[in-house]
Amino acid sequence: MIDGIGLQEILIVSTIMFFLGIYGFFTRKNLITILMSIELILNSVNINFVAFNKYLYPNLMQGHFFSLFVIAIAAAEAAVAIAIIIDLFRNIKTIDVEKVSSMKN
Amino acid sequence: MNLNSFLLMRHELILIAVVLLYLASEIIGGGKNKRFSLNFAVVLFLAVTIIGFLPISTGTMFGGMYQTSPAIILMKNILNAGAFIVFLQVVSWLKKEENDNRIMEFFILIVSTLIGMNxxxxxxxxxxxxLxxxxxxxxxxxxxxxxxxxxxxxxxxxKLxxxxxLSSGIxxxxxxxxxxxxxxLYFTDLIRTMEMNSMTVLALVFIFSGLAFKISIVPFHFWTADVxxxxPMSVTSYMSVISKASAAFVLMSLLFTVFAQLKEIWTPILYITSVLTMTLGNLFAIRQRNIKRFMAFSSIAQAGFIFLGIISGTQMGMSTVIYFLAIYIFSNLAVFGVAGAIYNQTGKELIDDYAGLYKTNPALTLVMTFGLFSLAGIPPIAGFFGKFFLFTAAMESGFLWLTVIAVLNTIISLYYYLLIVKAMYITPNESPIAFFRSDFYMKMGLILATIGILVIGFIGGIHHYIYNLSFGIL
Structure with missing residues (x-):
């Protein structure tokens, strides 16, 4: 552990990352950047898990395992998302979310 | 733990075997023989559904990571039966030329989601x-x-x-x-150690929001109509029934067990979201012209009604939610089955196109009427009993005003469900959809959905049976 950096500082960083991710998700126009915002959210969760494990429950492993699974599933999610984005790009030659809105009631 | 205890996971193991068999048949047969692929997929899944109903023991596995109870087994069987009806209804769509070479993909993906839900x-x-x-x-x-x-x-x-x-990230x-x-993170530990502090309340709110996305509760419902x-029609029907029912069941069991200590926090949350969901879902449904968008808002409104049972927190509430979900699955599948049959035949999916359907296709009209009446809750049909028990459960726990709002919402919903019925029976139309014959599977799918609606409503013992399997907050 580094001197002067406790659980609180790490949690502040992860919370800022989480809300940056949410902000990016709702404001970005490019589908790939939206995907990156989701990665930010998931990584803030990973930081949380690892930090709780290291500072509060150093004898347990559950937090580490959970973050490993989160990383794996984020990869699967990105794979499917990018496949669909490529499909969209073939259809309309753009990945701008504002163009991806053929359905309006 | 020995090898025999793996039999507790029988539902999941069989579904995994089914996915592998589908894959093997695709590899060996090369997807050349369309008729064989479709028959194989449907018949195999019929066997799975029947095996699911055989008696099975309950218990926990993997140090408590996996658990079953009679209520969970019942829910899995309901999901299996619903998925089987979807399979029957999808065949005529998969036969079309545009879906050549990827028939099995559809079944593999659907069964994969079913494994996940189980x-x-x-x-x-x-x-x-x-996971x-x-x-x-x-x-x-x-x-x-x-x-x-x-x-x-x-x-x-x-979009989905x-x-x-995003929702699972939250x-x-x-x-x-x-x-x-x-x-x-074990539920058994959490039930013991859960106490009210700012961290757990925050956790409750975040987990609730994540699941509310799946059930499309009102502040989180924006994706529903577009998706x-x-x-495709069959995917929509699968999503609106099976996916939603499993998420609602999970939300209920989480609130009843893990978050039981925080009841005073989640009661007002459920109260507000329930009122918003019912009202907005109903009001938006009125102005929809497309049957799929219409059913999207109708399913949002129905999710609001489900919260009436959850909010009560009693054994009656839980049994009623399962009962209501079963009825909801069959009613929605009846409506979607007819809409899908018409879409496959003519490509039409607007409500105005259904005008005069009674004259040309009386059988389809009848099935659709049963489904819509059940969703609206008109007395002799199952949906009425589902709503009645939900209102009873909420009243017993003292939520008078919530019940009043729910009853008012039922009246609004009656209006827009009857709009479709009116279009089919009364509205004159120069060129109604011509008479057509559905294939065998579609007929079976519609008949099964109708039987489900009627049987669950008329056999009184079913609710009592579910009641004995359920539990309330201790």
Whole structure:
């Protein structure tokens, strides 16, 4: 552990990352950047898990395992998302979310 | 733990075997013989559904990560039966030329999501729960984007996937808070150690929001109409019944067990979201012209009614939610089955196109009428009993005004459900949809859905049976 950096500082960083991710998700126009915002959210969760494990429950492993699974599933999610984005790009030659809105009631 | 205890997971193991068999048949047969593939898929799944009903023991596995109880087994069987009806109804659509070479993909993806849901509802740990949830979600996005050359379908897929990822990210943040607050993620430990503090309340709110996305509760419902409209008809019907029912069941069991100590926090949350969901769902449904968008808002409104049972927190409430979900699955499948049959034949999916349907296709009209009456809750049909028990459960726990609002909403919903019935029976139409014959599978699917609606309503013992399997907050 580094001197002067406790659980609180790490949690502040992860919370800022989480809300940056949410902000990016709702404001970005490019589908790939939206995907990156989701990665930010998931990584803030990973930081949380690892930090709780290291500072509060150093004898347990559950937090580490959970973050490993989160990383794996984020990869699967990105794979499917990018496949669909490529499909969209073939259809309309753009990945701008504002163009991806053929359905309006 | 020995090898025999793996039999507790019989539902999941059989479904995994089914996925592998589907894959093997695709590899060996090369997908050349369409008729064989379809028959094989449907008949195999019929066997799975029947095997699911055989008696099975209950217990826990993997140190409590996996658990089953009679209520969970019943829910899995209901999901299996619903998925089987979807399979029957999808055959005539998959036979079309545009779906050549990827018939089996459809079945493999659907059964994968079903495996995920089964693991999700019998999870005993938040890790297992999360894995099940994702396994139920990611293939669902692939299914929504199934029609590769259709822009709407791809749009539905990407919207579903991104919003599902966002919602599970929010939920994960809540789970991490819960881990920090209580040292363990096993439900059994959490039930023991849960106490009210700012961390656990935050965790509850985040996890609730994540699941509310899946059930499309009102502040989180924006994706529903677009995804339902864009996805293929059968995927929409699967999503609106099976996916929603499993998520609602999981939310209920989480609130009743893990978050039981925080009842005074989640009661007002459920109260407000329930009122908003019912009212907004109903008001938006009135102005929809497309049957899929219409059913999307109708299903949002129905989700609000489900909260009436959850909010009561009693044994009666839980049994009623399961009962209502079963009825909801069959009613929605009846409506979607008819809409799908008409769409396959004519490509029409607007409500105005249904005008005069009674004169040309009386049988389809009758099935659709049963489904709509059941959704609206008109007395002799099952939906009435579902709503009646939900109102009873809420009243018994003292939620008078919530029940009054729900009853008013039922009246509004009656109006728009009857609009379709009126269009089919009364509205004159120069060129109604011509008479057509559905294939054998579609007929069976519609008959089964209708039988489900009628049987659950008229056999009084079913609710009593579910009641004995359920539990309330201790």
């Amino acid at each position: 693991y999700m509802i019998s999870a005993g740990d938040f890790l297992m729960f999360y 099940g949830l994702e396994l139920a979600t990611i293939p669902m996005a692939a299914l929504a984007a199934y029609q590769v050359y259709n822009l709407k379908s791809a749009e539905a897929g990407i 996937l991104l919003l599902a990822a 939920m994960l943040f809540g789970i991490s808070m819960l881990y920090g607050a209580s040292e363990s 339902y409209e864009g996805a």
